[in-house]
Amino acid sequence: MEVTVKIFRYNPEKDQRGNYVTYKVEAHENDRVLDVLEYIKGKEDGTLSFRRSCAHGICGSDAMRINGRNMLACKVLIRDVGTNITVEPLLGLKISKDLIVDMEPFFDNYKKVLPYFINDSPLPEDGRERLQSPEERARFDETTKCILCAACTTSCPSYWANGEYYGPAAIVTAHRFIFDSRDEAAGERLQILAETDGVARCHTAYNCTEACPREIKITRAIGEVKMAMTTGKLD
Amino acid sequence: MTTKSRRLSIKDRGLTNFEAVMWIFTRLSALAIYGLILAGLIGALVMGARNNMNFADVMRWAFMPNVTHVQSTDLQDLDPWASPFWKLTASALLLVAAAHGIHGLVVIADDYIASKSGRNFIRLLSIVFLLAMSGMGLWLIWTS
Amino acid sequence: MGLKRDVSLSAGLRYKGPAGYLTFILHRIGGLGMGVFIAVHILAAFIGGRTGGFLNGIYENWAFQIFIFFCVLFHAINGLRITILDLWPKLQDYQTEAIWVEWAVFIPLYAVSVYVILSTALGG
Amino acid sequence: MANVHQFDVVVVGAGGAGLMAGLYASRTAKTAVISKLYPTRSHTGAAQGGISAALGNYEEDKPEWHMYDTVKGSDYLGDQDAIEFMCNEAIDAVLELEHMGLPFDRTPEGKISQRPFGGHTNNETGKPVRRAAHAADRTGHMILQTLYQQCLKNKVNFFDEYQVLDFIMVNGRAAGVVAVELATGELHTIHAKAVVFATGGHGRIFEVTSNAYAYTGDGAAILLRRGIPLEDMEFFQFHPTGIYKLGILITEGVRGEGGVLLNGNGERFMPKYAPTVKDLASRDVVSRAIYTEIKEGRGINGSNYVYLDIRPESVNKYAAVDGRTNPDGSPYTITADTVLKKIPDIVDFCRVYLGVDPVTQVMPIQPTAHYTMGGIPTNKYGEVVIDDRNTIFPGLYAAGECACVSVHGANRLGTNSLLDIVVFGKHAGLKAAEYAQSADFETLPGEVEADARSAFEALRNGSKKENAFDLSNELKKVMFDDVGIYRSEKGMAEALDKVRELKERFKDVGVTDTGKIFNTELLNAWELGNLLDIAETVAMSALNRKESRGGHSREDYPERDDGSWLKHTLIAQKDGKLEISYKPVVITKHQPKARVY
Ligand SMILES: Cc1cc2nc3c(=O)[nH]c(=O)nc-3n(C[C@H](O)[C@H](O)[C@H](O)COP(=O)(O)OP(=O)(O)OC[C@H]3O[C@@H](n4cnc5c(N)ncnc54)[C@H](O)[C@@H]3O)c2cc1C
Ligand code: HEM
Ligand code: SF4
Numbered sequence A: 001m002e003v004t005v006k007i008f009r010y011n012p013e014k015d016q017r018g019n020y021v022t023y024k025v026e027a028h029e030n031d032r033v034l035d036v037l038e039y040i041k042g043k044e045d046g047t048l049s050f051r052r053s054c055a056h057g058i059c060g061s062d063a064m065r066i067n068g069r070n071m072l073a074c075k076v077l078i079r080d081v082g083t084n085i086t087v088e089p090l091l092g093l094k095i096s097k098d099l100i101v102d103m104e105p106f107f108d109n110y111k112k113v114l115p116y117f118i119n120d121s122p123l124p125e126d127g128r129e130r131l132q133s134p135e136e137r138a139r140f141d142e143t144t145k146c147i148l149c150a151a152c153t154t155s156c157p158s159y160w161a162n163g164e165y166y167g168p169a170a171i172v173t174a175h176r177f178i179f180d181s182r183d184e185a186a187g188e189r190l191q192i193l194a195e196t197d198g199v200a201r202c203h204t205a206y207n208c209t210e211a212c213p214r215e216i217k218i219t220r221a222i223g224e225v226k227m228a229m230t231t232g233k234l235d
Numbered sequence B: 001m002t003t004k005s006r007r008l009s010i011k012d013r014g015l016t017n018f019e020a021v022m023w024i025f026t027r028l029s030a031l032a033i034y035g036l037i038l039a040g041l042i043g044a045l046v047m048g049a050r051n052n053m054n055f056a057d058v059m060r061w062a063f064m065p066n067v068t069h070v071q072s073t074d075l076q077d078l079d080p081w082a083s084p085f086w087k088l089t090a091s092a093l094l095l096v097a098a099a100h101g102i103h104g105l106v107v108i109a110d111d112y113i114a115s116k117s118g119r120n121f122i123r124l125l126s127i128v129f130l131l132a133m134s135g136m137g138l139w140l141i142w143t144s
Numbered sequence C: 001m002g003l004k005r006d007v008s009l010s011a012g013l014r015y016k017g018p019a020g021y022l023t024f025i026l027h028r029i030g031g032l033g034m035g036v037f038i039a040v041h042i043l044a045a046f047i048g049g050r051t052g053g054f055l056n057g058i059y060e061n062w063a064f065q066i067f068i069f070f071c072v073l074f075h076a077i078n079g080l081r082i083t084i085l086d087l088w089p090k091l092q093d094y095q096t097e098a099i100w101v102e103w104a105v106f107i108p109l110y111a112v113s114v115y116v117i118l119s120t121a122l123g124g
Numbered sequence D: 001m002a003n004v005h006q007f008d009v010v011v012v013g014a015g016g017a018g019l020m021a022g023l024y025a026s027r028t029a030k031t032a033v034i035s036k037l038y039p040t041r042s043h044t045g046a047a048q049g050g051i052s053a054a055l056g057n058y059e060e061d062k063p064e065w066h067m068y069d070t071v072k073g074s075d076y077l078g079d080q081d082a083i084e085f086m087c088n089e090a091i092d093a094v095l096e097l098e099h100m101g102l103p104f105d106r107t108p109e110g111k112i113s114q115r116p117f118g119g120h121t122n123n124e125t126g127k128p129v130r131r132a133a134h135a136a137d138r139t140g141h142m143i144l145q146t147l148y149q150q151c152l153k154n155k156v157n158f159f160d161e162y163q164v165l166d167f168i169m170v171n172g173r174a175a176g177v178v179a180v181e182l183a184t185g186e187l188h189t190i191h192a193k194a195v196v197f198a199t200g201g202h203g204r205i206f207e208v209t210s211n212a213y214a215y216t217g218d219g220a221a222i223l224l225r226r227g228i229p230l231e232d233m234e235f236f237q238f239h240p241t242g243i244y245k246l247g248i249l250i251t252e253g254v255r256g257e258g259g260v261l262l263n264g265n266g267e268r269f270m271p272k273y274a275p276t277v278k279d280l281a282s283r284d285v286v287s288r289a290i291y292t293e294i295k296e297g298r299g300i301n302g303s304n305y306v307y308l309d310i311r312p313e314s315v316n317k318y319a320a321v322d323g324r325t326n327p328d329g330s331p332y333t334i335t336a337d338t339v340l341k342k343i344p345d346i347v348d349f350c351r352v353y354l355g356v357d358p359v360t361q362v363m364p365i366q367p368t369a370h371y372t373m374g375g376i377p378t379n380k381y382g383e384v385v386i387d388d389r390n391t392i393f394p395g396l397y398a399a400g401e402c403a404c405v406s407v408h409g410a411n412r413l414g415t416n417s418l419l420d421i422v423v424f425g426k427h428a429g430l431k432a433a434e435y436a437q438s439a440d441f442e443t444l445p446g447e448v449e450a451d452a453r454s455a456f457e458a459l460r461n462g463s464k465k466e467n468a469f470d471l472s473n474e475l476k477k478v479m480f481d482d483v484g485i486y487r488s489e490k491g492m493a494e495a496l497d498k499v500r501e502l503k504e505r506f507k508d509v510g511v512t513d514t515g516k517i518f519n520t521e522l523l524n525a526w527e528l529g530n531l532l533d534i535a536e537t538v539a540m541s542a543l544n545r546k547e548s549r550g551g552h553s554r555e556d557y558p559e560r561d562d563g564s565w566l567k568h569t570l571i572a573q574k575d576g577k578l579e580i581s582y583k584p585v586v587i588t589k590h591q592p593k594a595r596v597y
């Protein structure tokens, strides 16, 4: 079938502002949008630029706005989006070229929430693993799935308004550690998130949850962080 | 295996932070507003609103149980409506709603203003605003 | 180089968010609307006189009443939903359903109110 | 030159191997980690099933058994000193990951949970053993995240989205790398005492592959062009269960949880090929079995795929037939919930890409190009060795999928690769830092960036008669069809000719994008150059090896031939031509014998 793809184009070395270019290509309904972009790049216009690597929704490279909503180009098929497709870069980050945005601010926010395991207590004496029950492990399973694709953060109206907001992705990462029974720095993370640019900036708009390609219930995770902050209970 | 439950003190979990406290306050004040409105509604019905007030009047009263809000109705005896109990209820509603609403404005401003100084300015402004509104409102409630 | 970080209002509104995005926007409008209304109302009553009378005159207008009542009712009902889901984050899993329930409560209530406002305004 | 950076150690690649090397090297040496992708985008994140270690958390297990299984899995081509080293280090390596916070699944007692995986057995009973430590079906993702996070904690220097184009050697020693910063198109020279390559594999030379677009064999190709030999390039693993046509991997863990393979007649066919472990035989065996079924007309509707079945009722039926039990001795059964809990991501892939729900439907699968067994030859400390006498190239290290230690020999066992990257990544990092302590910086010659620059110039100024996209598709097709699961003299010879023809035509490729900022067209074209070079080594090594062993199965030489071919292939570029030589296999404990599962 023929699909019409309208793509946001911006060449930083030539253009003052972006514009849209429409391509008509043959595609199969089971093709990924990424396949179509690859085809356009390969056959129609080599200058089209976008990031991609794994091609099956696991590396987080190719988050972009497809028909007005953040998704991974490799995890959405033509049959899901129809034959009239608009592809635009993520909102709220600087556009470097075409569909490529500057990810640095996103990773900077991630780094603010102490995104690593902290436990300075001595290891078990036998040198084996720290024990954790299956229930304790299940407590934070959801948020271990994050692939840092930024689809959530760049769909959040609070983040659009103000890039200082740590954003849902950073809070998801914080959640993964706060509720890990083996981690000892939950308090420090909550203190960071209690600041003005932390969880207070989330107004439960749900765009993030809906955008997450890993189907993480982000708003719920943020809510759990807010309640941990309120009640001090980490179980 | 046994699992230990983990708890954090108020300070440890950052609940001394203004935003964190206000986050909870917003929810609690929302519930309080509901409670006060409900009180106003029930009070109005008990005091005979069914016969002498229209829908709009009742709503007006429920949202602010201040006697001026029922002066234009067919009510004969306004005294119970002007009792200190209702003045207190109205004051509580005023203060809670003003704090809730003005902090709501601060939240919105914080979304768009990221600079420290800008945010402090808004906070200052909001305090002035809060004091002014509360002052005027209280004066209106207790002098009418 | 690169295009600046810039999310215009129109770009933001064009984002095809789910139902929660709409309620967020309406909640904000409702809160703002109410806040401005109450402030103006108190001010008008406080200063009184002609200016006060003029300001109070605005909300005698039925169109304004329909608007402000939307603000009040939506903000109140949506606020309750937010509060409940916030206090029990587990319920966030049912956010879509919660929003359906919310509309199911809001629409009839608001319809009745609009009817009452209109019949009072037009009927005397 | 404006952009020169100096570090003691530079690590190229930020997957599991690169991060591990970076983490360890940075403890004692000034270290930089360079990656063409953001570290968390590395392909380690795609690994699903688990990481092997004889922890024995459910049942008895020993490193010796792990070693034997690995040797046997490698079809006796693996170097046994390195295998023994890896299997002994495995337990501590996995525990160390746990101590870094990796969220492994847990046993009821709170220990790390393990699952069975193809080729991993209890050596006494021959039955599958639970050896793969796992975090749901995203073990690699968790390893990648955990290591990246630990690197952040330890303030490792990252150069994200810098693509390495060339290796600098001075006086026969490593002296750094040349890289291009994607965001600006500027070339950078990273001057270093030690260089660790951890750039991953080259599965993108094949049409149906589980590998990422980024898997273009950059590291191996760069070193090949600098005269370093590559080892065992003919051995490439085809994973039996890739999603039909797309190649997306369905982990062996599915069969570990009890899933079975069915042919077009609805029969479970693996017992015919591997009577003891059946569906959990090692990958080469299962892939060949599937192809045999297909060739003999028993594919689904006579087509070229079969079904993988994890529906609880089928699993329970066959588990009863096999007499499979839980650790407590009760019969093994699963429910729909087990499927959703144990392999959530697989369920998701099937729903998204196939519209199939594995809980109620069977999954169409076909073998998919998966893992690069060959690569840059190293010893067990990650030091690159350049000849049959294992002469060390000073200052050069390699680890992970781009390296060939060789612990995987002719066929890698599932879950051994994640183990490989953490064990050898760590040792490569340690050795590199140790070397940097004692070595001095080599003085850089004048124009170190010249070759990289001229490679780019050639692509920019090409005649544009050829299109890179088409060339790459032609390459992938011929490699998959003729140097794939079954190989023959004629097919491979044709493939080799074709690859050489494509290499010629590649000279006429021209890039239309004239910009510098994120010129992805230029970089993709440069990567195609690597794929072509690598494909040539693969085809040539494969054509040369006249036997069948592990991942290399020839129709014309169906038997393993230990007499003539129990040796590693080395292939190196001399005067623009590829030359083959050999290197002996290290055999310590286990003498080669027939391989039956
Ligand atoms: C789908 C799938 C499932 C798998 N499942 C398992 C499993 O269950 N168990 C198991 O043991 N193994 C599994 N494997 C294999 C295993 O995941 C990989 O072999 C292993 O992760 C490779 O790690 P690495 O560190 O060598 O490479 P990678 O993680 O791929 O990292 C390569 C790095 O090199 C960088 N790089 C490449 N070229 C350049 C360049 N020119 N300049 C700069 N940087 C460069 C990349 O950016 C990247 O950071 C699986 C593989 C796949 C594809
Ligand atoms: C029944 C009464 C009310 C309820 C249940 C309620 C509930 C809430 C809740 C839960 C929030 C937080 C929203 C968030 O963080 O996303 C909120 C915000 C707000 N409220 Fe109310 N509220 C009520 C009455 C009022 C009144 C009377 C005013 C005006 C004076 C007001 C003004 C605001 C404003 C301005 C905000 C900020 C909006 C935003 O951040 O988008 N509210 N309200
Ligand atoms: S939470 Fe989901 S949307 Fe956000 S970065 Fe992680 S995977 Fe992407």
Ligand code: F3S
Pocket (backbone or CB within 6 Å): A155, A156, A157, A158, A159, A167, A168, A201, A202, A203, A204, A205, A206, A207, A208, A209, A218, A219, A222
């Ligand atoms: S979209 Fe933003 S406002 Fe909260 S629920 Fe998600 S972070």
Ligand code: FES
Pocket (backbone or CB within 6 Å): A051, A052, A053, A054, A055, A056, A057, A058, A059, A060, A061, A062, A063, A072, A073, A074, A075
């Ligand atoms: S290419 Fe990896 S997530 Fe899409």
